[in-house]
Amino acid sequence: MTADEANTFLSAAFVGTGRRSEVTLMEEGRAVMRLVADATHLRPGGYISGPTQMSLVDSAAYMAVMTYTGHEPMTVTSNLSINFLRPCIGDVVVADARVMKIGQALAVMDVDVRIEGADKPASHAVVTYALPRKPDGRAA
Amino acid sequence: MTADEANTFLSAAFVGTGRRSEVTLMEEGRAVMRLVADATHLRPGGYISGPTQMSLVDSAAYMAVMTYTGHEPMTVTSNLSINFLRPCIGDVVVADARVMKIGQALAVMDVDVRIEGADKPASHAVVTYALPRKPDGRAA
Amino acid sequence: MTADEANTFLSAAFVGTGRRSEVTLMEEGRAVMRLVADATHLRPGGYISGPTQMSLVDSAAYMAVMTYTGHEPMTVTSNLSINFLRPCIGDVVVADARVMKIGQALAVMDVDVRIEGADKPASHAVVTYALPRKPDGRAA
Amino acid sequence: MTADEANTFLSAAFVGTGRRSEVTLMEEGRAVMRLVADATHLRPGGYISGPTQMSLVDSAAYMAVMTYTGHEPMTVTSNLSINFLRPCIGDVVVADARVMKIGQALAVMDVDVRIEGADKPASHAVVTYALPRKPDGRAA
Numbered sequence: 001m002t003a004d005e006a007n008t009f010l011s012a013a014f015v016g017t018g019r020r021s022e023v024t025l026m027e028e029g030r031a032v033m034r035l036v037a038d039a040t041h042l043r044p045g046g047y048i049s050g051p052t053q054m055s056l057v058d059s060a061a062y063m064a065v066m067t068y069t070g071h072e073p074m075t076v077t078s079n080l081s082i083n084f085l086r087p088c089i090g091d092v093v094v095a096d097a098r099v100m101k102i103g104q105a106l107a108v109m110d111v112d113v114r115i116e117g118a119d120k121p122a123s124h125a126v127v128t129y130a131l132p133r134k135p136d137g138r139a140a
Numbered sequence: 141m142t143a144d145e146a147n148t149f150l151s152a153a154f155v156g157t158g159r160r161s162e163v164t165l166m167e168e169g170r171a172v173m174r175l176v177a178d179a180t181h182l183r184p185g186g187y188i189s190g191p192t193q194m195s196l197v198d199s200a201a202y203m204a205v206m207t208y209t210g211h212e213p214m215t216v217t218s219n220l221s222i223n224f225l226r227p228c229i230g231d232v233v234v235a236d237a238r239v240m241k242i243g244q245a246l247a248v249m250d251v252d253v254r255i256e257g258a259d260k261p262a263s264h265a266v267v268t269y270a271l272p273r274k275p276d277g278r279a280a
Numbered sequence: 281m282t283a284d285e286a287n288t289f290l291s292a293a294f295v296g297t298g299r300r301s302e303v304t305l306m307e308e309g310r311a312v313m314r315l316v317a318d319a320t321h322l323r324p325g326g327y328i329s330g331p332t333q334m335s336l337v338d339s340a341a342y343m344a345v346m347t348y349t350g351h352e353p354m355t356v357t358s359n360l361s362i363n364f365l366r367p368c369i370g371d372v373v374v375a376d377a378r379v380m381k382i383g384q385a386l387a388v389m390d391v392d393v394r395i396e397g398a399d400k401p402a403s404h405a406v407v408t409y410a411l412p413r414k415p416d417g418r419a420a
Numbered sequence: 421m422t423a424d425e426a427n428t429f430l431s432a433a434f435v436g437t438g439r440r441s442e443v444t445l446m447e448e449g450r451a452v453m454r455l456v457a458d459a460t461h462l463r464p465g466g467y468i469s470g471p472t473q474m475s476l477v478d479s480a481a482y483m484a485v486m487t488y489t490g491h492e493p494m495t496v497t498s499n500l501s502i503n504f505l506r507p508c509i510g511d512v513v514v515a516d517a518r519v520m521k522i523g524q525a526l527a528v529m530d531v532d533v534r535i536e537g538a539d540k541p542a543s544h545a546v547v548t549y550a551l552p553r554k555p556d557g558r559a560a
Contacts, residue, residue: 013184044153050217051195058190077190078386079359079408081221081501083528083546085521100544101505105385105410106358108503110544124520124530126503126546128359130385133413218526219499219548221361223388223406225381240404241365245525245550246498248363250404264380264390266363266406268499270525273553293464324433330497331475338470357470361501 001026001066009071010059021056023063029099031063034116036092048088053095053113053123057082060095061109061127068102074132078106081126088122090115097127105131141166141210146203149211161196163203169239171203174256176232188228193235193253193263197222200237201249201267208242214272218246221266228262230255237267245271281306281346289351290339301336303343309379311343314396316372328368333375333393333403337362340375341389341407348382354412358386361406368402370395377407385411421446421486429491430479441476443483449519451483454536456512468508473515473533473543477502480515481529481547488522494552498526501546508542510535517547525551 001009006023020041025032033056035041041052058077065075097111107129112121141149146163160181165172173196175181181192198217205215237251247269252261281289286303300321305312313336315321321332338357345355377391387409392401421429426443440461445452453476455461461472478497485495517531527549532541 050198051191054194054220055191077224079221079223080194081219081361083219083548084217085528108505124546126544128503221501223408225388248365264406266361266404268363330478331471334474334500335471357504359501359503360474361499363499364497
């Protein structure tokens with residue numbers, strides 16, 4: 001699945017919900033997403049809100065799984081743990097998700113979030129997705 | 141701070157962002173929030189999305205801290221870890237946050253999310269907030 | 281499986297490793313373990329060490345799964361997240377594990393650790409175990 | 421603090437507890453620890469146990485903090501979250517801890533655990549340490 005295909009998929013899945021994020025890279029085991037923040041994503045002081053970062057993390061982690069599995073509607077988030085490291089102040093925020101493990105039942109991703117071009121991440125997350133079982137016992 | 145005062149605070153803080161959640165209970169060490177879901181909160185199949193649950197968890201945890209500290213703008217989420225336990229399908233979702241520890245530097249909350257009236261939680265989270273330091277060395 | 285059976289199992293599994301913990305309660309969805317601390321479990325100041333608490337948490341969570349599945353050697357820890365809430369000072373430490381969810385692929389437990397008889401927990405953990413797949417597709 | 425100084429510190433802190441791990445690298449923001457496993461660290465099948473990995477993770481994360489702060493007895497683990505990714509089978513296990521953030525109140529480390537020489541990590545952890553406050557308000 002290419003980044004263009006991923007964006008087509010997202011536009012269909014989130015039609016009408018004002019999605020602003022887009023996939024900018026899809027390669028085996030890695031996906032990068034980019035969000036141009038608007039007023040709904042900001043907290044006083046111009047901070048990109050925690051929920052905005054968490055939502056982008058979840059989407060990027062899912063896209064990273066899709067680099068292996070393609071679209072699997074039964075793939076669901078099992079755990080998301082995020083550490084907020086420093087203020088996230090800027091107009092464009094990027095989440096870079098890498099697959100640490102993809103097994104039969106679970107995929108585990110490491111995700112960095114940063115303002116586009118920033119040296120240091122604003123937050124770091126580990127996300128676990130539960131994968132659907134194939135009829136023959138193989139994972140998705 | 142009462143639930144009414146908490147809602148007044150939230151309305152001011154999130155003016156114009158289409159906030160739909162409200163605080164329904166504030167008591168020492170505990171806060172409950174309630175969200176009437178609309179299309180922006182749903183995934184195909186009528187599931188309340190993970191980001192919607194995470195956002196409600198973060199808000200409820202913050203409100204639980206405020207039962208001790210009042211409004212402290214420098215209180216920031218340090219870690220949020222959520223386990224999605226079962227599908228969250230329904231119109232109204234509730235997050236119930238309880239303070240497990242409030243110390244000088246950190247507050248740690250346990251948060252259950254469930255469809256209003258449901259027996260079992262849809263998700264369970266642990267949230268850590270970093271507290272600002274008072275000039276005299278006491279925590280917020 | 282009763283607490284006695286659980287202890288017999290543990291003694292066989294950990295023969296020769298100086299195990300000091302024992303199961304004191306097994307009921308559906310819950311297991312309690314108890315450890316009499318010795319010098320190897322302590323840090324300066326008489327604190328029960330973090331690794332000692334984590335080890336007891338992991339064992340108690342596994343025992344809680346066993347109340348549903350019996351002994352399943354292929355059940356493995358997938359994630360353990362622990363928050364240390366307050367100093368754990370005393371001679372006997374207890375971990376109380378409750379199953380929040382047991383599904384086809386995963387079991388998620390909530391575990392409190394406290395000095396025996398203490399009012400407040402010293403630490404709180406959430407533990408996820410991956411369950412082996414049965415040939416017929418059912419979970420363990 | 422050099423690796424030799426770190427080992428001298430550890431030997432003094434854990435005298436009589438049969439410590440087998442040693443620090444092999446200390447550089448700003450990073451520490452590596454190495455453990456030669458014995459029977460007490462193994463599970464049936466020759467797996468390095470989860471508690472052994474967690475204990476090594478906690479120590480390596482603490483050492484990484486010490487590359488900034490030196491020895492600070494009041495530095496305590498606040499949260500440890502570990503994902504077990506694949507079996508950890510071998511004689512020597514290594515934990516590589518890197519500081520993602522060191523602030524006034526908290527330090528957050530990313531830790532990989534692997535069998536010495538292995539390509540892929542057996543587990544990955546994120547560890548948060550709470551730092552003591554200096555009388556003048558600066559962090560440790």
